Amino acid sequence: MDDLLADFLTETSESLAELDVALVKLEQTPDDHATLSQIFRLVHTIKGTCGFLGLPRLERVAHAGENVLGKLRDRQLSATPGIITAILAGLDRIKAIVGGLAETGEEPAGDDTALIGALDEAAAGHAHAPPAAAPEPPAAPEPAPVEESAKPAPAASAAAPAAPPAAPAEAAEPAVAGQTIRVGVDVLEHLMTLVSELVLTRNQLLQLARSQENAALAVPLQRLSHITSDLQEGVMKTRMQPISNAWNKLPRLVRDLSHELAKKIELVMIGADTELDRQVLELIKDPLTHMVRNSGDHGLETPAERQAAGKPETGRITLNAFHEGGHIIIEIADDGRGLPLDRIRAKILKQGLASEAELAAMSENEVQRFIFHAGFSTASVVTAVSGRGVGMDVVKTNIERIGGTIELKSVAGQGTTFTIKIPLTLAIVSALIVQSGGERFAIPQISVVELVHAKAGAADGQSAIERINETPVLRLRDRLLPLVALNDLLRLSGETASVSAEAPRYIVVVQVGANTLGIIVDRVFDTEEIVVKPVAPILRHLTLFSGNTILGDGSVIMILDPNGIARAAGIGAVGESRQIAGASVEAASSGEKTAMLLFRAGGSEPKAVPLGLVARLEDIPRDRIELASGGLVTQYRGKLMPLVAMDGGASDSERQSVLVFSDRGRAMGLMVDEIVDVVDAELSIQLSATRPGVLGTAVVAGRATDVIDIGFWLTQAFEDWFRGAEDGASVAAARVLVVEDSAFFRQLLVPTLTAAGYRATAVGSAAAALKLRDAGQRFEAIVSDIEMPDMDGFAFVRTLRAGGIWSALPMIALSGRAGAEDVEAGRDAGFTDYVVKFERDALLTSLRQCLAQPVAA
């Protein structure tokens, strides 16, 4: 039996049960127009669906019944018992047929002419004659219980004989009705509320139990806890609906759209059975519809344009939904023309949203994100479909309202993809509990990026809150982070407000759209799973809060809305992200400084490693560190990662700080005592090392600091690390000569190349390099700077290519400039490849490629 039919049967069974009751009611109060309309509607629906499903027999009976009901409704007939009886007989027949359908999947054979005749007669007004039942015999004896106040159940079973197989019909009905139960949404909501309360009460109990150490209580409490979790999950499941419920209107919409716009559009829907909370589902329905409409209207080209562009005539809109972590990702992609950057730029200028200079500094994606601005539409003509400029900003607002984010990616000529990330459910979220001005608040964990502890009066300029005309900012790594003090924002005159400058503060760095923002709070507590409850209507105007909740200890706290905070702090959609982009460009080109990670391992003196070489910083619980084949390992991202202790770096504390280095799919962890800081420093190694594992000593942040030799530690983890998983031996021993006048870059390049498995030698000038050549030193590749005093890179490479033992070596140029002409000039001069300073991956890739085909171009 197909799904459609099954749905129909379930629905019809419900309708029939309703009809029985309604008809009996009608008989008692013949003038009840509401009941009559309800009956008419139910029968009409059955008839309509029958026609659609191709069930002629059922349709005929329903049609005859509907005729009578229509006349009753229009007051052309009055509801006499005779007429009601006739209708009930019709209903019983419908039940019998439906029973047969449920049994066999096909309409049972049978003759309904007599019944239909009776109904028609009733419709014609002859129904006062009770014989409505009399012409019936051929089909079935008129069910007796109908006379007065027929109970639905007996009526059904009495009518069963009408269908040829009597017993199965009877049995079939409960089967159909039993598959699903319709439950009012409010019942589910209520259940959800109760479960939420239960979760809170459970948390409260657990908190109490922890402080009491009562063993007798612990076991049943554990059970209660498990059952509560299961119950919570179960109830959540009842609220889950497949996303197709939000999508089912889209095929029709796209069809209409394609007619309206004379475009050929194909709609592909992937992951329609992905489930999400119905509350979320309701809220994304409209944004989705809008975006699909936009894709069709703006995104896709006309068939002629598509053909001209060498694409298939039919444009495609793809909807893709899937789960990722606690989120659901929905992608809306079209293969159309992509966002018109020029038009967006023009519009930005016209609306004065940014100056020309600012615009020039923006990345394409930043420009594209302007379509989320209110009143922004680049459609030159306002169509019925879209282009009224009330589009994407509303979409974005709606999505952000439910704690989601929206990203976009557009490639000219290839199409645009919007990616929406929304929480699975709005009901329970993980939140960070903070305190400010003596009050506690919750910040949804999804928007928290990191926590920074601003130290009191930090003299070295690190992690100190600085002020620009009373506006607090924080230097965080390479950029300035705008700060808002929660105390000020919420006008909390807390005890600590006045001593703000000296008191240690915590800064919660949150991500709001493309912006990051630091919220200054007094204290940071734990994270807690909280049940979000809407605030009372009289507090709805407070946009800084997205709701409130009850914590495990029973107290009520407000949930902060990072979007609202950003708005209140006057952070627009673009401002800050541009600032970051600007700052990072500056950092990259200023060149003389590099970000160093400072840590301690064995002894109090700091050690350092270029941050660029560290893949991640991890904090691993001690019990996750295991002993295997004589070494320490931990399970990391589904793989075993060897751990190497750095000079007593394996401490006895509960958690172990680990620097993770990874390369080509392998990772190793270096255990250290403590990760201290990240600083920008000029890396100039002043004392060369005598100990293995240390490159030398440099002055970092005013202190003598050992710069560690990553290459040494990597081989401690994997002896064959430098043999490389994929590149084999060719790379292993490759000797690379680095020619670079800047001591800084030399110091940076050598460890990098070493870490990547090369034996690197660095010299400070082309002349020094030529001396090595003349001394007969052999290298497999040369990496050279372009801008050097005396002999620049171009002259150097020409000299080498002109003859000598290095004339055929691959040579890679390093330069701060990598415009097309620069690359061209480099190639003309004889460089094999041209890499921008200092793109580690690009350089390594280039080296690998050059060495794989050792014959220079």
Added chain:
Amino acid sequence: MTQAVLERPTHAAGGAARPAETAGEEEAVFVTLTLADQLCGVPVLSVRDILGQQSITRIPLAPPEIAGSLNLRGRIVTAIDLRQRLRLPPAPPDTVPMSVVAEQRGELYALLVDQVSEVLSLPASSFERNPPTLPPVWAAHSAGIYRLKERLMVVLDVARLLAITADRP
């Protein structure tokens, strides 16, 4: 933590919430309370709970008459400071506020008062409309006056008490 000091009386079926419309010797039942020495009454049918002192979470930026929110058996209840609402001076520091919990459109509100006293059945014959000279703040939130033997009782209109708008300073 949360505890009801007085359970809602169940015998109040005959009590009418709007005494002005009850005729003859019908009686209306009120929960009486004190606000700055003024006796007030709230129709018993609109009262869900009576609470003793609660820990109330302040809500920053909220209108001044909103004292905060509290947890009543797992439901979040918005607490309204009736002294603030009726422009009365703040309670002396040693008063332990009690609250009367009322429901409006599915939301619970706790009305903070100085003291909740007793449940009174009052005959409709002792009901009077607001005297025209009543101060506007009181007139706006009073549904009328009951003449008791020794004192007068102001009938508070819960719906109007809860009609707090954001734009009031």
